[in-house]
Amino acid sequence: MDRDRFEKLALEHLDAVYRMAVSLTRDPGEADDLVQEVYARAFRPGTIERFEDRADGGEVGGMRSWLFAITHNVFYTRIKKAKRRPTPVDEFFGEEGRERAPDEPPPVFDRSGLDWEQVDSRLKDAIDDLREEYREVLMMWGVDGLKYREIAAIMDVPIGTVMSRLHRARKILADKLLGDPDAAGELGVTGITRRMEEKERTA
Amino acid sequence: MSEHGAKQDAGQDAGQEGSLAVRLRMAADGELDGALLESLETHLERSLEDRARIQFERELREAVGRVMVGANAPDALxxxxxxxxxxxxxxxxxxxxxxxxxxxxxxxxxxxxxxxxxxxxxxxxxxxxxxxxxxxxxxVLALASVFVVRMAGITSVPLNAQQEAYRTELVQHVAKEHQRMEDPEAASRKLGMHEPAEVEAFFSEVIEAPSGAVKRLIESTAECVFSGAGNCHIPGVDGAAAHVMLRVKLGERTAPVSVFVCPDPGQLPMKVGETYVIDTDACGMGTSRVLAWSDGKLLYVVVSKATAKACPSVLTRLGRKSPGGRL
Structure with missing residues (x-):
């Protein structure tokens, strides 16, 4: 691949990389900075050959996945270097260590009254409250439509970890959207049902 | 995902390929095929609730996509x-x-x-x-470096293409970060350390900077006030870096000056003990004034607005002599 084509291809994914950076940093200024470093690395001398070797070596994903992998690594390297991130409570107590896809089924309810228009604003708040590793996986899954395998390759984690994080992120969102009876009523969701699930299990 | 792949990846990692809940989510995500999908479809024919669960997961995914898609990259970026x-x-x-x-x-x-x-x-x-x-x-470069050009007492140091590219990257980054700190909200987020003891500890533990230089840097005086510090990233540097913001008195007003300190990546040909003026015009950042030096271990970069002429007072503060080189 010649340099012009490589650059053109990389720049085609600038919006996706920027969105990923915003999702990780939650700050447009920092996202801007992160994106510049990602592209500075992507355009370093010799990377075209490396990129091609990577594709020839059967690694999952194309240019976008490659840029996402750089974004992921630059972001988490910065966090590591900063050494100032407090340990989240659930991580401290070992919740994060349970990287298994939980056996809990998705919620079930009568969808006929669900108004997704109203859901969106609540969902946005709920996503904003998520930790970056959940937002990151949701972004690749929900916006970019990547497969588990691609996300796992980008994050350099086992596919089970991706499934687990996705499950947990979705569960947090569903709980926030549906768990509060008042909010559920406001959203037009009826019949939600932890109780139903419990009944099912006991049955 | 193929049946084999699903079992091998999802199953082994999650340890529960037989879980209906896992398969429901995989089906909603289009990650199931083959016999696993067939068996699930058979189950779904009998379970209205599980069909609803899958539908909910799909709609949630669409909603997440809608909500998270956000804005495109700004034109300036x-x-x-x-x-x-x-x-x-x-x-x-x-x-x-x-x-x-x-x-x-x-x-x-x-x-x-x-x-x-x-x-x-x-x-x-x-x-x-x-x-x-x-x-x-x-x-050719070695020969060229012998014929350094002296202008106004400042020696221009020739750079090869890689050094030029690094200089540009460095200058654009620090100048932009300096400018970004004009926004009080961004400054309060990034430059969160205000206590001298905290800054000294950060420099000593993370940057491994000599304590004497740090004390001089953050000591507030009538001419120069320390306004905050924080960790930051510098292109090409593997270790942590610090961004210190000072306000230097210039007549009736004060001007912000940023000092970046990080492990010297050795990408620029700087002599230890020499202070360099960076050619910001060549880096497309002509509105900024940038000085830099290396003590052999750490790289120091001082940034201010080109019109502010505040850098010399920071040099004095840090016991540096006037610039003798131009990069």
Whole structure:
């Protein structure tokens, strides 16, 4: 691949990389900075050959996945270097260590009254409250439509970890959207049902 | 995902390929096929609730997509990324001998010599045309460096393409960060350390900077007030870096001056003890004034607005002599 084509291809994914950076940093200024470093690395001398070797070596994903992998690594390297991130409570107590896809089924309810228009604003708040590793996986899954395998390759984690994080992120969102009876009523969701699930299990 | 793949990946990692809940989510995500999908479909024919669960998961995914899609990259960022591409293109066209070996992938953090080692062990590397060209270019650069140009007492130091690209990247980054700190909200987020003891501890533990220099840097006086510090990133630097913001008195007003301190990546040809003026015009950042020096271990970069002329007082504060070189 010649340099012009490589650059053109990389720049085609600038919006996706920027969105990923915003999702990780939650700050447009920092996202801007992160994106510049990602592209500075992507355009370093010799990377075209490396990129091609990577594709020839059967690694999952194309240019976008490659840029996402750089974004992921630059972001988490910065966090590591900063050494100032407090340990989240659930991580401290070992919740994060349970990287298994939980056996809990998705919620079930009568969808006929669900108004997704109203859901969106609540969902946005709920996503904003998520930790970056959940937002990151949701972004690749929900916006970019990547497969588990691609996300796992980008994050350099086992596919089970991706499934687990996705499950947990979705569960947090569903709980926030549906768990509060008042909010559920406001959203037009009826019949939600932890109780139903419990009944099912006991049955 | 194929049946085999699903079992091998999801199953082994999650340890529960037989879980209906896992398969429901995988089906909603289009990750199931083959016999696993067939068996689930058979189950779904009998379970209205599980069909609803799958439908909910799909709609949730669509909603997440809608909500998270966000804004496109701003035009200014697009322009800067294009500049990075241009600067890198120049570096890429330089002889391969001078190029830092790019990482195998972004996770490869090994130093350049180690990354280069497998390549340089091959005989073919030493017979490459680029190497011969590189050798010739090295000779030319070595000769050129002898004929340094002295202008107004400041020696211009010749840079090769890679050094120029790094200088541009560094200057654009620090100038932009300095400018970004004009926004009080951004400054309060980034420069969260205000207590001298906290800043000294950060410099000592994370940056490993000499405590005397740090004390001088953050000591508030009538002419210069320390307004905050925080950790930051500097291009090409593997270790942590610090961004210190000072306000220097200039007549009736004060001007912000940023001081960045980080492990010296050794990418610029700086003599220890010499202070350098960076050619910000050549970096497309002519509205900024940037000075830099290395103590052999740490790189210091001072940034202010070109019109502020506040840098000299920071040099005095840090016991530095006037710039003797230009990069």
């Amino acid at each position: 697009r322009a800067r990324v294009s500049q990075i591409a241009e600067a890198s293109r120049d570096a890429d066209s330089a002889p391969a001998l001078f190029q830092e070996a790019a990482p195998q992938d972004s996770r490869d953090e090994a130093p350049a010599p180690e990354r280069m080692a497998p390549l340089t062990r091959r005989t073919s590397f030493w017979t490459r045309r680029e190497f011969v060209g590189g050798l010739a270019a090295a000779a």
